[in-house]
Amino acid sequence: MGKIFSILILLTQFGHLHAEAGDLIDFNHQTTMTVEDINIILWFAGFDPVADYSISAYDIHYESHSVSGTVDTLSGLVIIPHSSTEAFPILTYQHGTVILDSQAPSITGISADNLEIFLISLITAPSGFITVIPDYTGIGDPDKYHPYIIANSHTQALVNMIRGVKQLSIELEGNDEFQFNDQLFLAGYSDGGYATLASQKGIQIDYSDELSVTASFPMAGPYDLSGTMVDYFFSEPEYTQPYYVPYVLTSHLWYYQGLDVDFAEYFEPFWADTLPSLFDGTHSGSEINELMPENPLDILLDDVLEEFENDEGHFFRQSLEENTLLDWVPESPTYFYHGMGDDIVPYQNAQIAYDTFVANGAPDVWLTLYPEELGGHSDVALTCILAGYTVILEYQRISPKGDMNSDGIITSEDVNLLEGSILTENNITEFQWWAGDLDWDATHSIFDLLGASDLTEE
The missing domain is CATH 1.10.260.160 (434 Repressor (Amino-terminal Domain))
Structure with a gap:
């Protein structure tokens, strides 16, 4: 199916039909790793072996908006946990400053050539996250420049990659089939911290009818340019x-x-x-x-x-x-992390952002500052990332088949939602369509309802 999809996309391009922002152009399987493989690597790297799922990594190309407003092709890396009966949160990770095209995540993949992406991929996806890593505009493409520290550019790259990944979920088959639920986490360090807060702002202001950020984790970014x-x-x-x-x-x-x-x-x-x-x-x-x-x-x-x-x-x-990111009020939980000894991006960026948001009535904003003794910008990166990820895990919900309301368990409320879908054909989300189809026949029926009733935990 994937090869056929790529061919159809190619024919579409040659036919001069217009692609739209968010369209998936093509995808390429890079690697598959078992739980055992992942845990061995984590153990050798000094981390606890925490993998629960085997994973596959794909690089993708998708359409986004260019500087001039036209449609442009961007790339990124997505790492997928394997499970046919569970839907996972999407976690986007925005990488730090990259200047070499050869360091684009879609090019390095999960390899020691890019330790930041290597670590993020092997910690997050095997724990049950669909990990989405945009290259950003111009990174990995010798024909384009990268709009460095430009808020809208980051928002467009991220939003449209999420759209492309959702299309990818329709195209993949077999062990690599995956389903997303309604949770969306944003995280990133340095330039990625800036990209995280910029994208959170952009989603809240311009894409709230399509996406909702569960929680955001901007780390060590230059928010107060x-x-x-x-x-x-x-x-x-x-x-x-x-x-x-x-x-x-x-x-x-x-x-x-x-x-x-x-x-x-x-x-x-x-x-x-x-x-x-x-x-x-x-x-x-x-x-x-x-x-x-x-x-x-x-x-x-x-x-x-x-x-x-x-x-x-x-x-x-x-x-x-x-491109300063202080003129709005975050509605989603927002967790800032920064080292007070940061010698590249002063921690006052996070302090001022936190103070400004709290003063303007932001309901859920937190700031964690690490002491100067822990070192500079690069030294404290792992500490910030692991601390943020610990909080992400507290929010995480993995949704089993039948979990129509995506709260992690199957109850009478899910049965009622499924019944409503069958009787009235109410509008439901793509996730709810997947969750309610317990017998895998591409429809909601009395048989799905009986199956959901058998699975209730009440």
């Missing part, structure tokens, strides 16, 4: 990862002014000529760092630097303000 991050750049001339500065500035110029923007209007001549090729997906951050001046802002023309520092109306000030 126009305040904390600008102040930090101007007060700390020696920045630990200086390439982050031109990564942000070039991305914002390309995103808002177009690929034909004249860098000579902003950067010193050498940098105006050099920056475009440095951010083509083939150069590592360490390579770029070796070229950078001691103060990364010295790549800017003197008058641009002065205006950037003092003029609130300057382009860079305006673009950073546009």
Whole structure:
């Protein structure tokens, strides 16, 4: 079925029919791992062997919205737990800063070539999560740039990948068949922490009729771009990862002014000529760092630097303000994690976001700060991720067949919902259609009702 689906999609493209954002274009099976395989790897890595499910990993291509509003093809990695009788939550993980196309999650897959994705995949999916990892726009695609720290770009990549993964659930057969329930978790670290909060905001404001975030876990992200991050750049001339500065500035110029923007209007001549090729997906951050001046802002023309520092109306000030994530109030439970010794993204980003949201009436926001002694940005990453994941597990519901209301158990309420579906053909969700079809005949009938009645725990 999967091969046929890919062929049909290809024929559609050649037929010049219009794809829409969220359409699944193609998918490729990368690997399958047993519970035993996973637990051995976790044990060797120093973690408790906690796998409950074998898994399969797929890279997918799907349609999303481009910078200009047209439809564009993006990619990502999805890891699926194996069970034909259970529906799982979707957990999206937004990865940290990536500059090399070769480090796109869909390219590295579950491998030691990308330890962040390796760890996330083997901890989450085998515990009963459909783990969705977007590459982001431009990562893994040599023909595109990545709109680094651009809120809407992250939202589009995430929302449309979720749509693509839901289509994938229809196409896969055999052991790789999977079903999602109504839970959706967002999590990410660093750039991924920013992407997590940006996507949570975007979903709440623009996609609440389609998606609902169960809980969100932004970690160590630069949420306060126009305040904390600008102040930090101007007060700390020696920045630990200086390439982050031109990564942000070039991305914002390309995103808002177009690929034909004249860098000579902003950067010193050498940098105006050099920056475009440095951010083509083939150069590592360490390579770029070796070229950078001691103060990364010295790549800017003197008058641009002065205006950037003092003029609130300057382009860079305006673009950073546009992508600062403080002008809304989260409705879903939101858990911030940050290290106080963070030498790249100051913890004040999380503190200010937390304080602002609480002051504006956010009902469920938490902040966990780790002491400076635990180290810097990279040192505290695993601590934050594991702490957040522990909380995610407290929310997790795995829904068995018959669990129409997705509360993890089968009761008379589920039987009543199924009866209503049979008698009145009420509108039900895709998950409820799957949950009520206990005899696997693609319909709801008295036989499903009898089966559900037998399974009730009351």
